[in-house]
Amino acid sequence: MVLFALAPIVHTQTAQPPNRPAWAWKPALPAANDGQVHILPVRGRVSMLVGAGGNITVSAGSDGVLVVDTGAAAMSDKVLAAIKSVAPRGVIRYVVNTDERDDFTGGNEKIALAGNTIRFRVATDPRVSDALAKDRASIISFVSVLERMSAPTGQKSKHPEDAWPDDTYSSAQKKLYFNDEPVLIMHVPSTTDGNSIVHFRLDDVVSVGDLVDMTSYPYIDLKAGGSINQVLEGLNRLLEITVPDTKTELGTLVIPGRGRLLDQSDVAYYREMIGIIRDRIQDGIKRGQTLAQIKAEKPTLDYDPRFGHTTGAWTTDMFIEAAYRSLGGK
Amino acid sequence: MKRIVLLIILVALSELPMLAQTDVITGMWRPLGRNEDGSGMDGDYAGLPLSAAGRLRAQSWAPENFDVPEFVCRPHAWDFSLEAGAAQMRMAPEIDDPTQTVVAYHGRLSMREQETTIWMDGRPRPPDYAIHTWSGFATGEWDGDVLVETVTHLKENYIRRWGPMRSDDATVRIRYKRLNNNYLRATVIIYDPIYMAEPYVRTSLIWALDPNLILPPYPCEEATESVVEHGTVPHYLPGKNLLPAQNRNENDEFGTPYEARLGGPETMYPEYIKKMQPFPRPNVKKGAPAERGQ
Numbered sequence: 343m344v345l346f347a348l349a350p351i352v353h354t355q356t357a358q359p360p361n362r363p364a365w366a367w368k369p370a371l372p373a374a375n376d377g378q379v380h381i382l383p384v385r386g387r388v389s390m391l392v393g394a395g396g397n398i399t400v401s402a403g404s405d406g407v408l409v410v411d412t413g414a415a416a417m418s419d420k421v422l423a424a425i426k427s428v429a430p431r432g433v434i435r436y437v438v439n440t441d442e443r444d445d446f447t448g449g450n451e452k453i454a455l456a457g458n459t460i461r462f463r464v465a466t467d468p469r470v471s472d473a474l475a476k477d478r479a480s481i482i483s484f485v486s487v488l489e490r491m492s493a494p495t496g497q498k499s500k501h502p503e504d505a506w507p508d509d510t511y512s513s514a515q516k517k518l519y520f521n522d523e524p525v526l527i528m529h530v531p532s533t534t535d536g537n538s539i540v541h542f543r544l545d546d547v548v549s550v551g552d553l554v555d556m557t558s559y560p561y562i563d564l565k566a567g568g569s570i571n572q573v574l575e576g577l578n579r580l581l582e583i584t585v586p587d588t589k590t591e592l593g594t595l596v597i598p599g600r601g602r603l604l605d606q607s608d609v610a611y612y613r614e615m616i617g618i619i620r621d622r623i624q625d626g627i628k629r630g631q632t633l634a635q636i637k638a639e640k641p642t643l644d645y646d647p648r649f650g651h652t653t654g655a656w657t658t659d660m661f662i663e664a665a666y667r668s669l670g671g672k
Numbered sequence: 673m674k675r676i677v678l679l680i681i682l683v684a685l686s687e688l689p690m691l692a693q694t695d696v697i698t699g700m701w702r703p704l705g706r707n708e709d710g711s712g713m714d715g716d717y718a719g720l721p722l723s724a725a726g727r728l729r730a731q732s733w734a735p736e737n738f739d740v741p742e743f744v745c746r747p748h749a750w751d752f753s754l755e756a757g758a759a760q761m762r763m764a765p766e767i768d769d770p771t772q773t774v775v776a777y778h779g780r781l782s783m784r785e786q787e788t789t790i791w792m793d794g795r796p797r798p799p800d801y802a803i804h805t806w807s808g809f810a811t812g813e814w815d816g817d818v819l820v821e822t823v824t825h826l827k828e829n830y831i832r833r834w835g836p837m838r839s840d841d842a843t844v845r846i847r848y849k850r851l852n853n854n855y856l857r858a859t860v861i862i863y864d865p866i867y868m869a870e871p872y873v874r875t876s877l878i879w880a881l882d883p884n885l886i887l888p889p890y891p892c893e894e895a896t897e898s899v900v901e902h903g904t905v906p907h908y909l910p911g912k913n914l915l916p917a918q919n920r921n922e923n924d925e926f927g928t929p930y931e932a933r934l935g936g937p938e939t940m941y942p943e944y945i946k947k948m949q950p951f952p953r954p955n956v957k958k959g960a961p962a963e964r965g966q
Contacts, residue, residue: 366865368843369824372799382801392801578903581742586894589785590745591805591827602801608840610742611828617905618732625909639910644729647866648839 379413379420381428382603384595386545387521389428394421395445396599399549401542402429403521407457408436409479410540410549410597412449421449422456435459436520438527439483439507440538440551442490443561446599450505454479476504482516483507484529486536490566532576533560535567539576541583548583549597554612556601559619559642559649559661562668569668570620577613581606615645620665627671636671637662696850697777697819700887701761701879704855713924714834715915717935722836726867727934731913733835736906739899745892747784749829750807751844754858755876756832759783760885768793777812777819785890790821797824804840819848831862831872834915836935839866854881870937920954927953 362368374380374393382390384399391398394413398421401408407429413421425434434457439447457479488507493499499506511527518525523544530539533552540549552561553576562568584594584606596604604612622641631639642650642658650658717730737743753759759781766776777790790812798809808826812819823844831838838844842864849857859875862868900906908914916922920930929951938944 362865365871366843366863366868367871368841368863369797369822371797371824374799374801380799380801382799390801392799581903586742586745588745588892589747589787589806590742590892592803595803603803605803606742607746607827608804610740614740614905614907618907621905621907622909644725644732647723647725648841 379417379424381424384545384547384597384603386542386547387523388542388545388547388597390597390603391421391424393417394424395448396443396551397549397597397601399540399547399597400425400428401521401523401525401545402432403523405521406435407432408438408518408520408525409434409453410438411440411446411551411599412437412453414445415448415452418449418452421453425453433458434479436518437479437481438538438540438549439481439487440540440549440553440599441534441536442483442487442566443552443563446551447487447491447501447505450481451502454481455504478504480509481505481507482509482511482527482538484536484538485510485512486534486567490536528579530576530579531567532573533566533568534563535572537576539580546585546593547595547597548580550580550599552599553577553580554596554598554604554609556598556604556608556612557649558600558651558656559645559658560616561656562661562664564664564667568664570616570623570665571668574613574616574620577609577616580609581613584609615649619645620669623662623665623671624669627666627669633663633666633671636666696817697763697848697856698765699763699856699881700883700885701763701856702882702885703758703760704878704880706756706758706876713917713922713928713933715913715917716834716924716928716933717832717836717917718928718932718939720831720836720935721868721870721872721937721940722935723867723869726836726864726869727936728910729837729867730832730835730935731910731918732907733837734906734908734914735834736900738833739895740904740906741895741898741900741902744895744898746829747786747806748781749826749831749838750779750781750786750788751823751838751846751860751862752829752831753781753783753786754846755860755874758877759786760887761879762885762887780887782887782890785892788821788823790819808844815847817850821846821848834917837867838862838864841866842868851878855879856881870940872940923954927955929953 379394380392382392384390387401387403389400394417396411396413398413399410407425437454455478458477459480488510491501492506514529516527523542526541528539530537537551537553539553560573562570586606587593590607592605594606596609598604619642623636626636646658762780764778765774766778768775774792776792779788788807788810790810792812804825804827806827808823810821810823812821826840826842828837828840842862845861847859851857856879862872917933929948931951932939932948
């Protein structure tokens with residue numbers, strides 16, 4: 343109820359969901375489709391910024407600001423203004439990238455450069471002038487995110503160097519103690535081989551990036567090592583971390599890559615969807631069906647009105663094909 | 673003349689909303705006999721305005737779903753229990769002390785411990801990206817002597833205990849009306865563009881005022897071990913549903929045709945009875961125990 347009570351303070355605009363049949367009446371709700379960045383206080387130090395592309399998580403406290411993902415590049419100024427309103431005197435110390443998608447890393451350069459990590463030492467030797475000597479927030483990610491955002495020597499990356507992660511990990515998890523709470527950055531491969539999820543242990547909030555997308559089917563990037571089975575395994579890992587309060591609601595809160603705030607049971611329903619669709623496609627492969635035959639059987643029909651898209655960057659057809667290929671379909 | 677003035681004052685007082693209407697819903701309510709839906713056969717969707725998506729979703733549901741560890745303590749949604757749960761109910765007002773106006777009604781149902789708060793103070797709705805809960809965010813307003821509750825921010829949940837679902841995009845309206853002083857009727861209307869093709873309207877329970885009722889607690893712990901292994905998703909593949917009503921050769925006690933048991937908007941209306949007549953009916957053996965759900 344606290345979450346409900348706080349929300350109206352920062353939202354004023356209203357919008358009606360698109361493509362809703364006339365009979366399916368719904369009161370107008372404030373939404374984040376107006377080109378602005380909106381702040382949803384989640385719990386304790388943690389807020390969720392909505393409307394900048396992918397959702398952004400902000401932890402603000404005595405150590406400064408830690409940001410999980412940075413949204414689309416075009417929204418960076420508005421994101422910085424929102425962070426400023428959450429933490430008027432806080433310095434951005436860390437940025438964590440949950441994967442390398444543009445909607446999650448587009449603001450890296452501007453937002454990192456607006457911050458400042460406390461460096462081990464300030465370079466006084468004039469011969470030292472590398473990126474580490476810049477005043478900027480440190481960008482943390484799993485190592486394969488850096489590998490894909492950067493470029494081999496002699497080649498040019500599409501991302502500026504200041505947007506690259508500079509603090510990578512390649513083990514199961516990286517630990518921080520920030521704003522008086524443990525922050526676990528865990529490697530949970532799902533839509534790529536390099537996804538991270540970030541657990542704020544005292545506030546009990548998990549920021550999960552592309553692992554859960556409440557506006558679409560998961561964006562499985564086969565070239566980056568993603569698969570539908572990994573998404574399922576990642577969701578199961580998330581469900582092991584989350585603990586519901588009474589009546590199986592609230593408790594651990596989950597900030598998805600896109601869409602509304604969640605708790606464990608919402609993730610369980612999302613896992614149910616991925617499991618059912620995976621099994622239908624797998625069954626079609628076992629029966630020797632081609633991709634076209636599987637698509638013709640509409641293995642996502644029951645979830646399409648909620649998660650499907652026929653246009654845009656990630657359509658239902660693209661999702662089915664990615665799932666099919668990742669299951670070994672030829 | 674004095675009598676006329678007194679009468680006018682009494683009439684005027686009776687129009688004051690809070691004084692007149694607070695007691696319409698407040699109290700302890702005992703459920704009376706339930707008007708059961710259709711045959712009650714497991715897997716029967718007759719009378720539900722399911723869309724194609726809603727039907728496939730329902731047909732994918734397997735009974736082991738209730739034993740998925742994350743769902744073991746899942747409550748019935750408030751709107752489901754009002755129409756089907758036969759639950760005892762308590763409704764209590766929250767009063768703003770200085771003004772003595774009703775801020776909210778707090779409701780509790782005994783069956784699987786559902787609670788709701790119906791805000792009466794005109795507060796705005798949360799944004800669409802706020803958390804959703806089993807009872808959602810509810811506001812109330814008076815339509816004459818009927819309390820109309822409007823609920824958004826709902827979690828997805830079942831509308832029958834054998835698969836049919838209501839989505840998290842649904843709006844629910846519930847109309848509470850007091851009847852003959854000591855009875856309460858709740859009419860549930862679900863507007864769900866995901867799993868339904870038309871609004872679903874249902875009045876199946878009536879409650880009697882019973883000040884002596886005591887609502888029992890309903891404690892539930894997370895299921896560390898259940899018959900469903902952690903991480904698995906029980907379900908039926910398309911065309912493989914094993915529930916009796918989804919088998920065209922199975923009977924219920926009324927011989928309901930299989931086609932009707934698939935549900936859909938037309939199965940809600942009386943006209944469907946005529947359309948149903950030529951459909952083949954499974955043989956009903958007289959006196960044989962019928963398949964029934966819960």
